[in-house]
Amino acid sequence: MARIRYIKPDFFKDDDLAHLPFETRLFFAGLWGMADKAGRLEDRPARLKAEIFPYDAVDVEKCLKQLAVNKANSGQPFINRYATDGQRYIQIVNWDKHQKPHHTERESKIPPAPPLVKEKGTEKGKENQLKASTELSNGEGTVKEPLNGRFAPPSPQDVCQYGESIGYNIDGQQFCDFYESKGWMVGKNKMKNWQAAVRTWKKRDKESRGETIDEQIDRVMREESERKAQK
Numbered sequence: 001m002a003r004i005r006y007i008k009p010d011f012f013k014d015d016d017l018a019h020l021p022f023e024t025r026l027f028f029a030g031l032w033g034m035a036d037k038a039g040r041l042e043d044r045p046a047r048l049k050a051e052i053f054p055y056d057a058v059d060v061e062k063c064l065k066q067l068a069v070n071k072a073n074s075g076q077p078f079i080n081r082y083a084t085d086g087q088r089y090i091q092i093v094n095w096d097k098h099q100k101p102h103h104t105e106r107e108s109k110i111p112p113a114p115p116l117v118k119e120k121g122t123e124k125g126k127e128n129q130l131k132a133s134t135e136l137s138n139g140e141g142t143v144k145e146p147l148n149g150r151f152a153p154p155s156p157q158d159v160c161q162y163g164e165s166i167g168y169n170i171d172g173q174q175f176c177d178f179y180e181s182k183g184w185m186v187g188k189n190k191m192k193n194w195q196a197a198v199r200t201w202k203k204r205d206k207e208s209r210g211e212t213i214d215e216q217i218d219r220v221m222r223e224e225s226e227r228k229a230q231k
Contacts, residue, residue, distance in 0.1 A: 005032040005099055016071040016078075027052055027063040028078055031092060032099065038108035039095025043081055043088035061165070064090075084111045086155030153184055154194050162195055168202040175201060187225025200224060 007029060011017070017025050030052035035041045049060040067078040080091040091113035154162075156172030163170035175198065184191045191197060204223075 003033055003035075003101075003105070005035075007032075008098065016073055019072075020066055021063075023053070023056070023058045024063040024066050027058070027060065028067055031067075031079070031090070035090075035092055035095070035099075036108040036110060037101045037105045038110070038112070039092040039099065040108050040110040040113070041090050041092075042110070043083075043090045080113045082113045083158075086157050088158075088161070089113065151184065151190060151192055151194075153180070159194070159198060162198055163202070166199065166202065168198070168205075170198060170201065182221075187221060187229070189225075197224075 011029070017028070020028075027048075031041065031048070032039075034048065034051060043064070045060045045064060048064075049058065053060065064079070064081065068081050070077050076093055078093060080093055082089055082091065089110050154172075154176065156176050159170060159172035159175045163172070179185075179191065179194075179197070186197065
């Protein structure tokens with residue numbers, strides 16, 4: 001449910017915002033109306049597109065990624081994208097500094113975001129923030145992956161949502177059941193990137209010719225193992 005929020009005159013003169021495209025700046029302001037009392041909201045790009053840009057052809061996922069990159073001046077992003085228990089959320093950074101929700105507004109039911117990595121003005125800081133917060137649907141990272149590189153298995157919903165982002169209607173439960181039965185192993189190696197496994201699943205699905213799903217999965221696993229062994 002959208003809410004009434006403040007917008008300060010300084011918003012239009014913000015140096016960091018000035019470097020972003022016009023639609024991203026407008027989208028950022030639109031997020032405020034979608035956020036709850038704590039500045040949190042569900043990370044649902046399609047829903048946000050319908051609410052904020054119902055009449056415009058705007059790439060909302062691109063806007064979210066741009067807002068999640070560390071700013072040059074403060075070393076922090078405009079938003080923090082994260083996941084808890086398989087659900088994806090957004091925390092608007094410095095929310096309390098810029099918004100004063102009415103005291104009667106309901107308290108947030110969304111779990112808080114993990115702490116941000118703040119590395120002012122460094123490429124490393126931008127890289128860490130991208131790994132932890134922004135690359136939700138391009139197969140290079142996930143908010144569920146901590147910065148120390150430990151693998152966190154996805155939920156069936158995570159798999160379905162990622163599948164939708166790449167135009168693939170995947171059975172998330174089947175995907176998770178299969179890899180759980182394998183101990184989340186890809187051949188002889190521990191899985192490191194489940195999005196890559198989804199993309200491989202999609203590719204082999206298109207290439208299959210009369211195979212049963214078990215035969216197809218076995219072939220995918222065998223070819224993936226052979227590919228890694230050749231590296």
